[in-house]
Amino acid sequence: VPSLEEFHAVNGVALARLAYLLTGDYHGAEDLMQDCWLTLTRHEARFAASNSPLAYARRVLVNAFLADKRRHRVPEAPMPEGQDLIGDDSPEIQVAEHDELWSRVLELPRRERATLVLTYYEDLDDRDAATVLQCRPATVRATRSRALARLRAQNIAEVTP
Amino acid sequence: MTIQEQQLRATLQRHAHDAPPPGPLPVAAPVSTRRRGVSALVGVLVAAVVALAVFAGASWFPHQGSPPTGTRPTTTPSDTWLGDPATSNADLLGTWRMATYDGRQLSPRDLPPELQFEQISHDWAWRTLGSCAGPPLGKYSVGAQGQFHVTDVLSLLVGCTKPRFPEELASVPLLADHAGLATDGLANNGILLLSANGKVLATYDRISPETTGLPDVRVAR
Numbered sequence: 346v347p348s349l350e351e352f353h354a355v356n357g358v359a360l361a362r363l364a365y366l367l368t369g370d371y372h373g374a375e376d377l378m379q380d381c382w383l384t385l386t387r388h389e390a391r392f393a394a395s396n397s398p399l400a401y402a403r404r405v406l407v408n409a410f411l412a413d414k415r416r417h418r419v420p421e422a423p424m425p426e427g428q429d430l431i432g433d434d435s436p437e438i439q440v441a442e443h444d445e446l447w448s449r450v451l452e453l454p455r456r457e458r459a460t461l462v463l464t465y466y467e468d469l470d471d472r473d474a475a476t477v478l479q480c481r482p483a484t485v486r487a488t489r490s491r492a493l494a495r496l497r498a499q500n501i502a503e504v505t506p
Numbered sequence: 507m508t509i510q511e512q513q514l515r516a517t518l519q520r521h522a523h524d525a526p527p528p529g530p531l532p533v534a535a536p537v538s539t540r541r542r543g544v545s546a547l548v549g550v551l552v553a554a555v556v557a558l559a560v561f562a563g564a565s566w567f568p569h570q571g572s573p574p575t576g577t578r579p580t581t582t583p584s585d586t587w588l589g590d591p592a593t594s595n596a597d598l599l600g601t602w603r604m605a606t607y608d609g610r611q612l613s614p615r616d617l618p619p620e621l622q623f624e625q626i627s628h629d630w631a632w633r634t635l636g637s638c639a640g641p642p643l644g645k646y647s648v649g650a651q652g653q654f655h656v657t658d659v660l661s662l663l664v665g666c667t668k669p670r671f672p673e674e675l676a677s678v679p680l681l682a683d684h685a686g687l688a689t690d691g692l693a694n695n696g697i698l699l700l701s702a703n704g705k706v707l708a709t710y711d712r713i714s715p716e717t718t719g720l721p722d723v724r725v726a727r
Contacts, residue, residue: 362525372526
């Protein structure tokens with residue numbers, strides 16, 4: 346079992362990408378990653394005892410993402426125009442501006458979005474996705490079907506990504 | 507896999523590259539079991555102290571029935587009406603001829619719903635009434651948030667729908683963040699108009715059956 350530092354070095358980028366696909370927001374992904382690392386640091390013993398550290402970390406990350414909705418955070422006030430530290434031409438600002446499918450994915454309910462990301466980005470089968478989402482595989486299938494149907498209803502299939 | 511699913515996979519993979527860096531691992535010292543136990547014990551002790559304070563505080567309220575008697579310190583009201591610094595509290599009260607206290611304690615159910623009932627601290631009562639009412643022995647307050655005119659305050663707090671006071675004052679906005687009725691426990695009660703940071707904007711004192719001769723408290727509905 347790798348130490349948390351080793352795990353961070355090897356899987357940090359992959360988890361950050363997962364966080365970004367879940368949130369669809371650069372800064373939101375950074376916050377989510379920090380929540381995730383904090384939880385993993387607090388529960389390092391549990392992390393080390395898990396059969397699959399990556400699966401455990403994914404679960405922590407997705408849990409944090411879903412819990413964030415339940416918490417009903419006060420929305421953060423965006424900085425005024427021109428004061429952002431990131432330039433307007435940076436890739437993170439341009440994300441999703443011209444990608445209809447991506448923007449539609451981001452409009453899905455969080456649990457549906459997480460299910461799609463785990464299935465089509467992380468390539469998890471229903472059982473592994475169910476472990477991360479802490480539900481039954483049948484629920485994963487149902488949620489995924491619902492999400493795809495929602496995208497289909499928006500004629501996404503006709504859109505060229 | 508359908509075309510839609512293929513598109514979805516490609517889209518997700520492309521956008522994944524826009525992710526931020528993973529960020530550093532937080533530097534956090536592990537919390538020992540013993541430390542957790544100490545924290546829990548401290549929490550319980552704090553809760554017990556707060557409960558005791560609340561219980562003890564309840565006995566400081568004015569009692570039901572006749573107001574307690576006592577000697578009121580003779581002081582000069584230092585807070586004057588903002589709109590007319592030359593007008594003292596006593597002058598205003600002499601004109602109003604109204605009652606806010608008849609010896610019984612107001613309860614939240616006596617108040618119109620727009621009022622907020624709150625119990626004020628001893629220190630708060632001292633700060634607000636102390637300048638003209640001496641050391642407070644009790645604490646009681648009903649309050650409303652917002653900006654008020656004199657008529658609003660009187661109508662809200664004591665239900666006096668037609669208070670008699672100089673007409674020109676009725677149109678002057680008080681611009682207070684808090685309006686409250688407080689007592690010092692010696693049947694000395696006052697309407698307080700406070701700013702958000704607790705500064706006394708105006709105090710109308712000596713409102714009691716003895717000074718007004720009107721025993722009823724009428725609460726606006």
